[in-house]
Amino acid sequence: MQKQWLWAALAWAFAQSAAATPTGDVNAQLAEMQARITQLQAAYEARIAALEEKLAAATAPAAASAAAVPAATLPAPSRGGGAGAFNPEVSLILQGAYQHKKKVAERQLSGFWTPGDAHADSHAHGGDRRGFNLDHTELVLAANIDSTFRGQATLALLDDQVELEEAWFQTLGLGQGLGLKAGRFFSGIGYLNEQHPHQWDFYDQPLMYKALFGAHSYTQDGVQLKWVAPTDVFVELGVEAGRGQNFPATEQDHNGAGSRALFARIGDDWGVAHSWRVGVSHLRTTARDRERHMESELIGEHAVAAFSGKSRIWLADFVYKWAPNGNPKDRNFKFQAEYFRRQEDGRLAAADEQGLALGESGYATRQSGYYLQGVYQFTPHWRAGLRYDRLQSGRQDLGSNPAALQTVDYRPRRATAMVDYSFSEYSRLRLQLARDRSMQGLTDHQVTLQYIMSLGSHGAHKF
Numbered sequence: 319m320q321k322q323w324l325w326a327a328l329a330w331a332f333a334q335s336a337a338a339t340p341t342g343d344v345n346a347q348l349a350e351m352q353a354r355i356t357q358l359q360a361a362y363e364a365r366i367a368a369l370e371e372k373l374a375a376a377t378a379p380a381a382a383s384a385a386a387v388p389a390a391t392l393p394a395p396s397r398g399g400g401a402g403a404f405n406p407e408v409s410l411i412l413q414g415a416y417q418h419k420k421k422v423a424e425r426q427l428s429g430f431w432t433p434g435d436a437h438a439d440s441h442a443h444g445g446d447r448r449g450f451n452l453d454h455t456e457l458v459l460a461a462n463i464d465s466t467f468r469g470q471a472t473l474a475l476l477d478d479q480v481e482l483e484e485a486w487f488q489t490l491g492l493g494q495g496l497g498l499k500a501g502r503f504f505s506g507i508g509y510l511n512e513q514h515p516h517q518w519d520f521y522d523q524p525l526m527y528k529a530l531f532g533a534h535s536y537t538q539d540g541v542q543l544k545w546v547a548p549t550d551v552f553v554e555l556g557v558e559a560g561r562g563q564n565f566p567a568t569e570q571d572h573n574g575a576g577s578r579a580l581f582a583r584i585g586d587d588w589g590v591a592h593s594w595r596v597g598v599s600h601l602r603t604t605a606r607d608r609e610r611h612m613e614s615e616l617i618g619e620h621a622v623a624a625f626s627g628k629s630r631i632w633l634a635d636f637v638y639k640w641a642p643n644g645n646p647k648d649r650n651f652k653f654q655a656e657y658f659r660r661q662e663d664g665r666l667a668a669a670d671e672q673g674l675a676l677g678e679s680g681y682a683t684r685q686s687g688y689y690l691q692g693v694y695q696f697t698p699h700w701r702a703g704l705r706y707d708r709l710q711s712g713r714q715d716l717g718s719n720p721a722a723l724q725t726v727d728y729r730p731r732r733a734t735a736m737v738d739y740s741f742s743e744y745s746r747l748r749l750q751l752a753r754d755r756s757m758q759g760l761t762d763h764q765v766t767l768q769y770i771m772s773l774g775s776h777g778a779h780k781f
Contacts, residue, residue, distance in 0.1 A: 526689050
């Protein structure tokens with residue numbers, strides 16, 4: 319604006335000088351024009367100085383009033399500006415499938431004590447219902463609470479049922495490589511246990527996890543402390559203490575911790591294209607009157623057995639990943655394997671269906687199992703994978719066994735192949751074929767079509 323005013327004044331002065339001065343007297347014309355420009359510039363600067371003085375005089379009383387107000391009465395600074403200060407990350411995961419499989423009255427792993435029955439597990443992730451299925455819709459809310467804490471809640475919704483899968487907070491920047499988490503969370507044991515169903519590379523969990531924890535991952539209501547070593551090689555140690563209300567434990571009313579877990583992991587890179595991680599974990603829980611239906615020769619029908627004692631699980635996991643030049647966008651390969659060994663010791667009380675006691679005996683089991691799987695992404699959108707599961711029912715010692723309870727010695731196994739197509743990072747369709755021999759005397763050829771749709775903001779997945 320200042321430059322335009324000066325140019326206009328210059329043009330006006332030049333016109334006036336040209337009209338009043340003879341054509342030949344150029345020097346006089348230029349001198350007079352320069353004098354007028356200098357005069358105009360001085361007048362403009364004087365007006366600017368006067369305006370600045372008036373502005374200073376007007377703002378002085380307001381500044382004096384603010385200085386007189388005690389600091390305690392001034393409003394506290396906002397964390398982010400009114401109603402928009404708290405803006406959580408919200409995501410909704412839609413999952414469903416069509417399953418073609420044999421009709422079986424009760425699907426159970428032969429030789430293993432698993433929670434619930436087929437009806438109780440039918441609404442779980444990877445349920446056993448045939449035909450069209452709507453799996454849980456997962457609603458996730460997460461946000462940094464302040465500079466110290468972060469929180470997350472995950473709700474699983476199905477029909478008129480709402481399940482609180484996770485609700486925890488964790489520390490941010492605790493220092494010294496330490497991190498604390500508290501609330502309800504998926505335990506850090508094993509590799510697959512911390513993953514939600516939409517993260518799985520196959521439609522359902524390996525048989526190993528069904529044998530250990532049933533249809534769900536093992537969840538803690540408690541606290542978890544992690545430590546990451548300040549080394550070039552990834553080293554992580556963790557410890558957990560929880561209520562211990564989930565299988566293989568039972569809900570109990572007592573002080574202290576009903577379950578305890580330890581885990582340790584180490585990992586590194588091989589060059590640019592390769593990375594790996596190895597982990598070991600241990601879970602110790604207590605059960606009281608954990609029920610199971612078993613055959614009894616004494617009464618010639620089902621008996622209800624109740625176990626009370628200790629359950630100890632050891633886990634080992636290995637993960638290897640490959641991506642050309644370290645970029646997994648177009649092509650990558652992942653191999654993972656986990657092995658478990660479970661030991662239970664305690665007492666087994668048996669009763670008939672009406673509750674009449676049949677006797678009590680010692681109880682001890684030593685069981686194990688593993689799975690191996692590999693998934694190859696051969697284009698930016700297509701992946702294919704193979705998985706093999708195998709369990710060993712092992713030794714099941716019922717002691718004196720006055721109720722004549724019968725156990726099954728069997729090795730459940732399953733071979734699975736899958737191929738899926740991802741339109742983007744938010745949508746995936748999957749075809750899965752399986753030859754399931756997890757039940758004694760039954761070979762089930764299964765076909766599953768699945769969709770996974772993700773809406774909204776979603777955090778990055780772990781290694």
